[in-house]
Amino acid sequence: MRREQFALPLIRLLIKRPRLGDAVFRFDRWGNIFGPDRFIDPYPIYERMRASGAVSFSPLYQQWAILGYEEARTILTSNSFGVESQLETFLSTRPYSKFSGHTKTLLRNVLLFTDPPKHTRLRSLVNRAFTPRQMDRLEPRVDKLAHELLADMADDTCPDVIANFAAPLPINVISDLLGVPEDRWEWVARMSGFIRDVLDPLATADPATVDATFDEITEYYSDLADQRLAEPENDLITGLVQAEEQGDRLSRDELVSFVTLLMFAGHETTTGTIGNSIVALAANPDQRALVRENPDLWPNAVEELLRFDTALHTDPRTALEDTEIGGQTIKKGQNLTIMLGAVNRDPQRFDEPNTLQLDRENPAPLSFGRGIHHCIGAALARMEMKISLRAFVEAFGDYTIDPDQIEWKQSIALRGPTRLPINRPPTVQR
Numbered sequence: 001m002r003r004e005q006f007a008l009p010l011i012r013l014l015i016k017r018p019r020l021g022d023a024v025f026r027f028d029r030w031g032n033i034f035g036p037d038r039f040i041d042p043y044p045i046y047e048r049m050r051a052s053g054a055v056s057f058s059p060l061y062q063q064w065a066i067l068g069y070e071e072a073r074t075i076l077t078s079n080s081f082g083v084e085s086q087l088e089t090f091l092s093t094r095p096y097s098k099f100s101g102h103t104k105t106l107l108r109n110v111l112l113f114t115d116p117p118k119h120t121r122l123r124s125l126v127n128r129a130f131t132p133r134q135m136d137r138l139e140p141r142v143d144k145l146a147h148e149l150l151a152d153m154a155d156d157t158c159p160d161v162i163a164n165f166a167a168p169l170p171i172n173v174i175s176d177l178l179g180v181p182e183d184r185w186e187w188v189a190r191m192s193g194f195i196r197d198v199l200d201p202l203a204t205a206d207p208a209t210v211d212a213t214f215d216e217i218t219e220y221y222s223d224l225a226d227q228r229l230a231e232p233e234n235d236l237i238t239g240l241v242q243a244e245e246q247g248d249r250l251s252r253d254e255l256v257s258f259v260t261l262l263m264f265a266g267h268e269t270t271t272g273t274i275g276n277s278i279v280a281l282a283a284n285p286d287q288r289a290l291v292r293e294n295p296d297l298w299p300n301a302v303e304e305l306l307r308f309d310t311a312l313h314t315d316p317r318t319a320l321e322d323t324e325i326g327g328q329t330i331k332k333g334q335n336l337t338i339m340l341g342a343v344n345r346d347p348q349r350f351d352e353p354n355t356l357q358l359d360r361e362n363p364a365p366l367s368f369g370r371g372i373h374h375c376i377g378a379a380l381a382r383m384e385m386k387i388s389l390r391a392f393v394e395a396f397g398d399y400t401i402d403p404d405q406i407e408w409k410q411s412i413a414l415r416g417p418t419r420l421p422i423n424r425p426p427t428v429q430r
Contacts, residue, residue, distance in 0.1 A: 018032070018034075018035050018036055021034055021035060022035065025060065028058055028059075028060040028061070029052050029056070029058060030048065030049045030052070030056070030058050030061070030065070031045075031048060033045050033049065034412070038412075039408045039409065039410055039411070039415075040408055042313065042341055042415065043341065043342075043345065043354065046067060046339060046341060046342035046345070047342075049065055049067055049339070049342065050067045050342060050346075053067075053326065053327075053328070054066070054067050054068025054070075054071050054326045054346070054348070055067075055068065055071055055325050055326035055327070055328040055330075057328070062335070063335055063336065063337060064328075064330055064334060064335070064336035064337070065336070065337055065339055065342075066325070066326075066336055066337065066338045066339060066343065067339050067342040067343060067346065068326055068343065068346055068348060068349075069343050069344075069346040069348065069349035069350075069366065070348070070349065071325050071326040072338045072340075072343040072366055073366060073370055074325060075317060075325060075336070075338060076315075076338065076366065076369055076370035076371045076373070077370050077371035078323070078371070079116075079320075080319065080320055080321050080323040081317040081318065081319055081320060081323070081336070082115040082317065082318055082320050083112065083113055083114070083115060083316070083317060083318070083373070084108075084113060084114060084115045084318075085318040086113070086316045086317070086318055086335070087107060087108065087113040089335075091104055091107065095204060095205055095206070095207050096205070096207075098207035099207050099210055099211060100207075100211040100214075102211070102214065102215070102218070102253075103210060103211050103214045105253055106214055106218070106253060106256060106257050106260065107257070109122070109253055109254045109257035109258075110257045110258075110260065110261045111123060111126070111257075111258065111261060111373070111376070112261060112265075112373065116372070119372060119373075120372070121248065122250070122254060122258070123372065123376075125243045125244075125248065125249070125250050125254075126240070126243065126250075126258055126376065127376070128239070128243040128244070129236055129239030129240045129242070129243045130236065130239070130376055130377075131239065132379075134177060134236060134239070135379055135380055135383060137234065138173060138176065138177060138380070138383070139383060139387070141173070141176055142169070142173055142383065142384055142387050142388070143387050143391070145169055145172055145173065146165075146169060146387055146388045146391045146392075147391055149164060149165045149168060149169060150165065150391055150392065150395045152164065153165065156424075157423070157424050158421050158422065158423055158424070159421065159422065159424075160419055160420060160421050161275070161278060161392075161420050161421075161422055162271065162275055162417055162418060162419055162420045163419070165274075165388070165392065166271045166274040166275045166278070166388075166420070167189075167267075167271045168189075169270075169271075169274070169384065169388055170266060170267050170270035170271055170274075170381075170384055171185065171188060171189045171192055171263075171266075171267045171271075172185055173266075173380070173384060174188065174192075174262060174263060174266040174267055175188045176235075177235065177236050177262075177266075177380070178235060178236050178237050178259060178262070179224070179228065179233055179235025179236060179237045179238065180224070184220075187220075188263060189267070191213070191217055191263055192263045192264055192267040192268065194213055195260060195263060195264040196264055196268050196414075198210055199264065200411055200412075200413070200414075214260075217256060217259075217260060218252075218253070218256045221237070221255065221256050221259050222252050222255075222256065224237055225237055225240070225241045225252065225255060228241050229241050236262075237259075240255050240258065240259075241255065262377065265375070265377060266377050266380065266381070268311070268414060268416075269311040269312055269381065269414070270311070270381050270384055270385070271311075271416060272311030272312075272409070272414055272415060272416025272417075273305070273306065273310065273311040273367075273381065273385060273416070274384075274385060274388055274389065275416045275417040275420055276305070276308075276309040276310070276311060276415065276416055276417070277305040277309070277385065277389055278389070278392065278401075278420065278422070279309070279401060279406065279417065279420065280305060280308055280309055280356055281305075281389075281393065282399060282400060282401040282422070283356075283401075284356045285398065287301075287356050287357070287358045288393060288398075290358055290359065291358050291390075291393065292393055292394070294359075295390065297358055297359060298386050298389070298390050299382075299386060300358065300359065300360070300363070301358040301359075301389075302382055302385045302386050302389070303363040303364070303365060304356065304357060304358050304359075304360050304363045305356075305358075305385070305389070306344075306363070306365045306367040306368075306385075307344045307345075307350075307360075307363045307364075307365035307367070308344070308345075308356045309341075309415070310340055310341055310344055310365060310367040310415070311367075311414060311415055311416050312340055312367060312413060312414060312415075313339065313340050313341040313412075313413060313414070313415050314337050314338070314339060314340065314412060314413045315337065315338040315340055315369065316335065316336070316337045316338075317335070317336050317337075317338065318333065318334070318335050318336070319331060319332050319333060319334050319335075319336065320332065338366075340366055340367060341415065343366050344365045344366060344367065350363075368381070396422065396424055396425075397424075397425050398425045399422045399423060399424055399425060400422070400423045400425070401420070401421075401422050401423070402421075402423070405419075405421050406419065406420055407419035407420075
């Protein structure tokens with residue numbers, strides 16, 4: 001068994017038994033980075049890791065951590081690092097090694113897990129369907145949906161804004177974008193949650209259930225694609241089945257893989273970022289007041305909120321050749337993880353990095369990546385954040401949050417509240 005295959009089951013065990021984790025990692029330069037505090041507030045852990053340098057290696061974890069902004073940007077735009085071998089390690093580990101050939105094919109076609117030249121071809125075809133016109137079509141619908149969800153919470157003095165706002169908004173937007181009928185939106189939400197659990201290395205998955213669910217997803221979107229070929233509509237599925245470059249088109253498995261990615265990434269990360277932002281604005285009422293008084297600041301505020309507490313905290317890569325980064329030589333075949341949460345708070349790049357400043361000049365977070373794997377839905381996510389957060393702050397005013405009532409995702413890669421009750425101020429109670 002390769003060392004990477006052994007590491008994943010060990011990490012799962014140590015997260016479940018934090019005292020054992022503290023004992024195992026007490027002599028490691030990073031310490032126990034998988035303790036329960038990671039899910040509540042990972043930033044002190046990142047600073048402890050940063051003490052070993054912007055590019056740091058742990059012999060015990062057999063992993064490089066990238067914590068510097070410039071170093072991360074270099075890696076994200078470099079051809080010397082790839083992602084495919086990370087997926088293959090994942091698929092060689094139980095229970096993922098028991099997935100069917102079809103399930104593995106779908107995962108291997110996901111843009112996030114492909115390197116050139118395959119990635120170049122898939123991205124080119126997808127870009128032809130994912131157009132600015134689609135974003136323009138959605139903007140008034142996002143605004144309408146945000147205000148409808150807020151109106152539904154009007155009589156609740158302590159609503160859970162994840163369940164009632166931050167989660168339903170992006171999944172409904174993604175469904176609308178794809179062209180999924182409204183009576184199937186709840187199904188899309190369930191499928192998104194299922195994909196999240198499958199891709200989470202800390203979760204366990206029953207291969208038979210995974211295979212059956214991916215078959216169900218494939219059947220539904222293949223049928224929808226057939227309908228759009230026969231009767232095109234103004235939606236993304238139509239764009240995907242029509243996308244062509246030099247006679248090349250997406251296969252059905254490739255189309256389903258992209259839709260699967262969009263369901264997961266467009267839902268989970270946007271929900272997490274909206275939730276994190278609502279928490280950050282409550283903890284920084286002066287900044288909330290600033291953006292309420294200066295609504296033209298919202299585009300910059302969105303960038304700063306993405307920098308301050310991003311939803312995606314890890315972005316793994318494998319070195320394809322020996323490469324020097326930040327004065328360190330990363331050897332061919334070695335694994336590394338770009339710690340996006342740490343990178344966005346690099347004191348070498350940002351003044352007062354742990355302070356939320358909605359008028360910060362040029363926040364430029366790396367939350368959506370850079371280079372060939374830059375998030376294809378970044379413009380959509382920014383638009384959803386700008387509209388939803390502005391509407392939320394206008395509706396809830398000087399709301400407060402009890403930090404002890406927040407429940408956080410138990411995930412290495414994803415950060416965000418799963419339950420977020422807020423207290424509406426008396427002046428806006430209805």
